[in-house]
Amino acid sequence: MNAIELNHIQKSFGSFAIEDLNLTVPSGTICGLVGENGAGKSTTIRLLMNALRPDSGTAKVLGVDASSPEFRAVKEDVGVVLDEAYYPETLTALQVGKVMAGTYRRWNQKRYDEFLSRFDLPGKKPFKDFSRGMKMKLAIAVAMSHQPRLLILDEATSGLDPIVRDEVLEIFNEFTREEDHSILISSHILSDLEKLCDYIAFLHRGRLLFCEEKDRLLETYGVFSGTAEQLASLREEAVVGREASGYGGIRALVRREDVPAGLELERAAVEDIILFMVKGAKK
Amino acid sequence: MEIIIRNTVNQPIYEQIYSQLKAQIISGTLAPGEALPSIRALAKDLKISVITTKRAYDELESEGFLHTVAGKGSFVAEKNLDLIREQQLKELEDHLSAAAGLARSCGLTVEELIDMLRVLLEEENL
Numbered sequence: 001m002n003a004i005e006l007n008h009i010q011k012s013f014g015s016f017a018i019e020d021l022n023l024t025v026p027s028g029t030i031c032g033l034v035g036e037n038g039a040g041k042s043t044t045i046r047l048l049m050n051a052l053r054p055d056s057g058t059a060k061v062l063g064v065d066a067s068s069p070e071f072r073a074v075k076e077d078v079g080v081v082l083d084e085a086y087y088p089e090t091l092t093a094l095q096v097g098k099v100m101a102g103t104y105r106r107w108n109q110k111r112y113d114e115f116l117s118r119f120d121l122p123g124k125k126p127f128k129d130f131s132r133g134m135k136m137k138l139a140i141a142v143a144m145s146h147q148p149r150l151l152i153l154d155e156a157t158s159g160l161d162p163i164v165r166d167e168v169l170e171i172f173n174e175f176t177r178e179e180d181h182s183i184l185i186s187s188h189i190l191s192d193l194e195k196l197c198d199y200i201a202f203l204h205r206g207r208l209l210f211c212e213e214k215d216r217l218l219e220t221y222g223v224f225s226g227t228a229e230q231l232a233s234l235r236e237e238a239v240v241g242r243e244a245s246g247y248g249g250i251r252a253l254v255r256r257e258d259v260p261a262g263l264e265l266e267r268a269a270v271e272d273i274i275l276f277m278v279k280g281a282k283k
Numbered sequence: 284m285e286i287i288i289r290n291t292v293n294q295p296i297y298e299q300i301y302s303q304l305k306a307q308i309i310s311g312t313l314a315p316g317e318a319l320p321s322i323r324a325l326a327k328d329l330k331i332s333v334i335t336t337k338r339a340y341d342e343l344e345s346e347g348f349l350h351t352v353a354g355k356g357s358f359v360a361e362k363n364l365d366l367i368r369e370q371q372l373k374e375l376e377d378h379l380s381a382a383a384g385l386a387r388s389c390g391l392t393v394e395e396l397i398d399m400l401r402v403l404l405e406e407e408n409l
Contacts, residue, residue, distance in 0.1 A: 198333055215335045267293065
């Protein structure tokens with residue numbers, strides 16, 4: 001089964017449009033959604049959660065059409081963390097827990113308490129006095145405590161320090177030990193996605209440029225460093241993007257299979273691949 | 284069972300798992316019938332992709348090094364020495380034919396090639 005299925009989604013806002021978006025996240029996998037600001041990541045997530053209606057096409061979450069009446073029940077199974085957490089300002093973490101216990105049928109209070117202590121979150125401090133990091137941690141604790149099968153995370157790790165981010169990634173990683181648990185995560189911190197994801201989906205100006213297995217991406221591409229003449233000797237289609245240093249040196253993202261076998265290439269990180277592709281697309 | 288994933292080498296991750304497991308199965312470090320961790324557990328422990336781990340297991344299974352029982356997990360297959368030998372012979376043949384190709388492009392005679400091989404073998408025996 002697929003955790004998420006977007007079929008030919010079309011949504012226009014005048015100056016910006018999501019165009020023919022097809023994205024599938026198989027159950028049990030983690031998919032990272034990347035793209036520049038304004039590429040359509042949050043719009044995609046809102047379309048998924050039925051917060052926006054597509055002009056055409058269908059969105060299915062855990063097998064249920066997002067626009068159908070049955071979708072209400074599915075929301076129990078989906079944990080969502082957005083880039084900003086919104087809770088009533090005067091509530092404390094303990095009170096938020098009480099509200100959620102009355103909201104979600106499968107609310108696990110014990111787990112929530114564990115998360116609060118794991119994240120060092122004070123129980124009795126009002127939400128308005130929380131730092132940005134604390135707010136994110138609270139939202140993650142809430143999302144994990146109603147026992148979802150799918151996590152949708154929109155910039156959920158932004159504003160967290162590297163240590164806590166690593167801990168949160170570990171929690172997400174643990175979450176998918178269950179075979180029917182899946183995650184869709186968008187982030188600008190590409191190294192986090194590289195650590196975590198099975199698939200990387202790349203949105204650029206409302207279009208999905210690719211959705212590929214992460215390790216296949218890393219196998220497909222390499223980074224070439226050398227002189228411009230060396231680069232010119234390679235086949236045209238081998239070079240995806242390039243960047244000159246101004247001192248004769250040039251770095252380029254190349255397809256491994258299209259360059260001579262002996263050519264020494266550096267390992268390309270997801271970050272290299274995305275950056276070079278965006279630059280390549282702008283030309 | 285020991286698996287070390289390194290990002291510095293240019294070998295794809297699935298190949299690193301595949302070759303390390305295979306070596307341990309051939310050497311007997313992993314005994315026939317021994318249960319291997321589930322694909323998902325191994326992936327999460329090594330912090331790598333489930334798909335990549337599955338690819339390594341699939342490859343090992345297709346070559347007869349392990350077998351998977353639905354609902355129970357993956358196990359090291361009873362060792363078939365003939366099969367392994369056959370496989371290694373095939374690999375040897377591939378290497379030799381590559382060597383022969385190189386020799387041809389360098390204009391080496393058959394005698395020179397055989398001499399080269401003899402020297403190499405003798406060196407190893409020292």
